[in-house]
């Protein structure tokens with residue numbers, strides 16, 4: 001059995017977590033402050049606000065930036081559903097934009113074409129850890145007076161021209177679910193340059209309490225999006241070795257690419273994209289256009305039957321039952337074409353060379369079987 005993803009947690013990290021349980025403070029303590037400070041320094045922004053999930057963090061971005069009923073936010077459909085859901089939490093409207101097939105990120109030209117008088121923000125996703133086309137997107141935002149929220153949940157450590165993702169927008173979010181590059185079990189982090197926004201987000205994550213307030217003073221409608229000291233202790237330790245984690249993941253991606261590049265039926269993820277440093281989140285291959293969606297599904301079934309974890313990253317958001325109202329109006333041919341042919345292969349820090357070889361062999365056999373040769 002080879003899983004699709006697996007967390008990488010050291011004995012010393014388990015120790016750090018257990019240590020918290022010997023203290024009296026289990027929430028809103030020194031671990032959270034240390035984790036926030038370390039992540040802000042790593043990304044190169046002034047403020048970081050730790051929260052209970054990436055989704056919670058994105059929701060606070062929408063809320064704290066004042067995006068509300070009937071206002072439009074431009075988002076990709078080829079991504080994780082949380083990116084669009086958080087817009088709907090505030091009764092704002094996600095407007096889906098198609099992707100560039102080379103990077104799988106939103107196509108800046110299509111972003112500009114989607115701007116209307118109701119557009120308030122662009123929610124940029126750095127898909128699979130590949131930085132979005134930030135100069136072009138920031139230029140559109142400037143010309144149309146739009147806010148930019150970066151969903152960097154898949155891209156911690158990725159860089160555009162040497163600058164880390166998360167430092168470009170009005171606010172950005174990272175996530176630490178167990179399949180991400182670093183994990184806290186559950187958890188997320190918002191980063192922003194704006195001290196007022198940061199102060200408000202800290203209050204919103206904690207039931208609307210501002211720092212000067214007593215515990216039963218609630219200035220505005222807030223949430224419980226706090227993260228425990230237990231999670232933060234793990235996050236601090238994981239972040240300490242982020243560089244080696246990202247190198248290791250890149251090496252796994254390179255090993256896959258070396259073994260699969262001779263297969264003309266596959267479109268592989270780009271190892272190098274101009275001006276960008278990838279932060280490898282997943283390794284997703286696409287079957288060429290000759291394959292149907294049903295054949296792709298058969299490939300997934302075949303791999304699963306052999307104990308190889310795999311998945312369809314991503315099923316487009318606008319085709320989900322919870323987005324039925326968007327389904328017919330969305331024109332997203334590239335998203336639909338490519339999403340129907342993706343196969344995410346096992347991908348995690350400790351994936352061994354022999355396992356990668358085994359997966360590649362199983363994949364080529366599955367492709368042959370599905371084509372009936």
Ligand SMILES: *Cc1c(COP(=O)(O)O)cnc(C)c1O
Nearest residue numbers: 053054055080082153154175177
């Ligand atoms: C993982 C992820 C999130 C947030 O996930 P949580 O499970 O809420 O931490 C948001 N957006 C994208 C694109 C993601 O991949």
